[in-house]
Amino acid sequence: MSWLFGSKKEETHTESGAVSSGIDPKLGFDPSQISSVSQIISAPGGLDTSRLHPLAGLEKGVEFMDLEDEELTHMEGAQGLIPSRGWTDDLCYGTGAVYLLGLGLGGSYGFFEGLQNIPANAPGRLRLNTVLNHITKRGPFLGNNAGVLALTYNLFDSALDAFRGKHDIYNSVVAGALAGALFKSSRGLKPMGYASVLMAGAAAAWTGVKGVLLGQ
Amino acid sequence: MSADHTRDPCPIVILNDFGGAFAMGVIGGCVWHGIKGFRNSPYGERFPGAISAIKARVPVVGGNFGVWGGLFSTYDCAVKAVRKREDPLNAIIAGFFTGGSLAIRGGWRHTRNSAITCACLLGVFEGVGMMFQRYMAWQNKPMAPPLPEQQAPLSA
Numbered sequence: 133m134s135w136l137f138g139s140k141k142e143e144t145h146t147e148s149g150a151v152s153s154g155i156d157p158k159l160g161f162d163p164s165q166i167s168s169v170s171q172i173i174s175a176p177g178g179l180d181t182s183r184l185h186p187l188a189g190l191e192k193g194v195e196f197m198d199l200e201d202e203e204l205t206h207m208e209g210a211q212g213l214i215p216s217r218g219w220t221d222d223l224c225y226g227t228g229a230v231y232l233l234g235l236g237l238g239g240s241y242g243f244f245e246g247l248q249n250i251p252a253n254a255p256g257r258l259r260l261n262t263v264l265n266h267i268t269k270r271g272p273f274l275g276n277n278a279g280v281l282a283l284t285y286n287l288f289d290s291a292l293d294a295f296r297g298k299h300d301i302y303n304s305v306v307a308g309a310l311a312g313a314l315f316k317s318s319r320g321l322k323p324m325g326y327a328s329v330l331m332a333g334a335a336a337a338w339t340g341v342k343g344v345l346l347g348q
Numbered sequence: 349m350s351a352d353h354t355r356d357p358c359p360i361v362i363l364n365d366f367g368g369a370f371a372m373g374v375i376g377g378c379v380w381h382g383i384k385g386f387r388n389s390p391y392g393e394r395f396p397g398a399i400s401a402i403k404a405r406v407p408v409v410g411g412n413f414g415v416w417g418g419l420f421s422t423y424d425c426a427v428k429a430v431r432k433r434e435d436p437l438n439a440i441i442a443g444f445f446t447g448g449s450l451a452i453r454g455g456w457r458h459t460r461n462s463a464i465t466c467a468c469l470l471g472v473f474e475g476v477g478m479m480f481q482r483y484m485a486w487q488n489k490p491m492a493p494p495l496p497e498q499q500a501p502l503s504a
Contacts, residue, residue, distance in 0.1 A: 214360065221364070228367030231414055264453070272415075276407035279370050279414065318399055 207299055213345060219290035226286045231279035238274030242266040285311040285335065301339045308335030358425040362418060369417025370410045377409030378402055420446045436474035443470030 216222050246266030250259050288307035293299045312331030316323040355361055385401025386394050423442035428434060447466025451459045 223371060224364045224367035226367065227370050228363040228365070228414070228418070231366060231370050231411075232363070232418070272408075272411050275414075276411040279410060280374060280407050283371055283374055283410075318403065 207293060207297070211346075213342060219286075219294070222290055223283070223286045227279055227282045230282035231275050234278030235271045235275030239267045239271030241274075242268070242270030245270065281311060281315055281331065284314055285331065301336065304335040304339045305332045308332040358428060362421045362425060365421035366414050366418035370414030372417075373413025374406055374410035376413075377406040381405045381409070416446065416450065419449055423449075436471075436478065439470045439474050440467050443467045 212222070214225060216225070243263060243266065246263035249266065250262050254262070285307055288310045289299075289303060292303040292307055296303065308331040309328045312327035312329070313324045315331075316327040356364055381401045381404075382398045385398040388401075389397025420442055423445040424438055427438045427441045427445075431438065444463045444467035448459050448463035451462035454462075
């Protein structure tokens with residue numbers, strides 16, 4: 133969705149992984165090791181005539197997100213479970229995953245509710261419709277609300293990341309608290325507080341699960 | 349149409365499209381239902397009316413957009429996997445199945461009409477996209493550098 137939310141890339145990626153190993157990813161060799169032309173030619177991978185052919189490298193196929201415009205995020209601590217190119221990816225993946233989760237949970241709840249509410253000795257079509265009605269009542273309701281919450285959470289989270297320049301658990305918890313408060317903001321202070329605490333707890337739990345999955 | 353490198357590979361892109369379409373629906377729905385609720389409320393109740401319209405309707409709009417986008421992306425990936433090629437026909441076939449799936453509870457006629465309408469809509473989208481692409485290519489076409497002015501031969 134980068135065409136929708138076109139974002140400016142900041143040029144802050146001086147410390148990417150390739151630099152630490154000393155090999156420039158564009159050149160294929162370490163420039164500090166070179167003193168003469170013959171060394172460049174004899175360096176392994178330096179000048180390979182097969183790589184100069186116009187059709188070289190086609191067997192590798194299109195590599196996943198290897199274009200310069202589509203670099204992955206370099207923000208400290210922002211590396212998640214799936215590669216992310218910035219806040220639009222976080223927003224889309226986070227919202228989509230939570231929406232589908234809510235839809236699935238609500239739908240399965242509605243499925244069992246519908247099975248229980250089937251009228252006695254009804255024909256098959258009526259049984260099917262009862263179950264489907266319950267699924268479509270519960271699933272989208274839970275999914276929509278969870279999706280809106282996740283959308284707000286991700287917007288706050290990315291805004292805080294951009295503001296602080298790094299991502300950590302405090303960002304997530306504060307973003308969760310703000311999203312919960314905004315979600316219930318028209319109901320009064322007490323529901324706002326409850327929703328805020330619940331969402332902050334959910335954000336903290338998610339950060340913990342993500343840390344375990346990433347092996348940190 | 350060549351492969352689009354700004355999009356992720358296939359199974360995972362469904363999640364991205366779900367979220368993106370949902371976000372689009374929520375943001376657009378906020379504007380739409382905010383204005384609608386504002387205009388349809390009596391004086392003095394206009395801002396509360398706009399807020400309650402947004403609260404009531406926007407998650408539904410977002411969900412409808414999200415389900416459409418996610419279903420379309422799912423069918424698009426499935427069609428790509430079956431046909432093993434990427435061209436405008438993929439989107440049209442995926443649109444046909446999406447429209448049919450969303451209308452499947454309305455009966456056979458409704459399902460058929462909705463599928464055909466959706467396929468036509470996607471066909472128009474793809475056509476406009478291809479026209480736009482042609483136009484951009486025509487604008488950026490390679491040009492021969494202008495020749496320098498021919499020098500007049502020196503007269504004797």
